[in-house]
Amino acid sequence: MNSLISFFISYWILIAVVMSIYWGIRAVHMFYPASKENNLSKWTSFFMLSYQFIFNFVGSLAGWVCFYVLLSRTQHNLPNFNNIGIVDFVLFVLSLLGLTGHLPQTTYGLVVSIGKFAEAGTQKLLGK
Secondary structure (H helix, E strand, O other): HHHHHHHHHHHHHHHHHHHHHHHHHHHHHHHHHHHHHHHOOOHHHHHHHHHHHHHHHHHHHHHHHHHHHHHHHHHOOOOOOOOOOOOHHHHHHHHHHHOOOOOHHHHHHHHHHHHHHHHHHHHHOOOO
């Protein structure tokens, strides 16, 4: 188990960059048909697709950074899990979302939900 953790700690940046590029390319591939169907200009398509690439690339990379920090924090505690705390659990959730490519969408959904909650609250205060 420690050798596997040591491997990931040693080569995490290479694995992180390759997988983050994969999630970025996947996002571009998923949004490309929408840009073709809507007859968007080349520049509009370029900026839309580059945004999707960067959004998903950075989200995946953030998950890999959380995974690295989690492994660094817990490698000396294994196999004893007594010193694992809430920070480690949060790092685990963030790394799980990032490694599977769901961190950007989750973050976006959370931000949109907070905005809708604030809007509903102001509407209630204004009596509308």
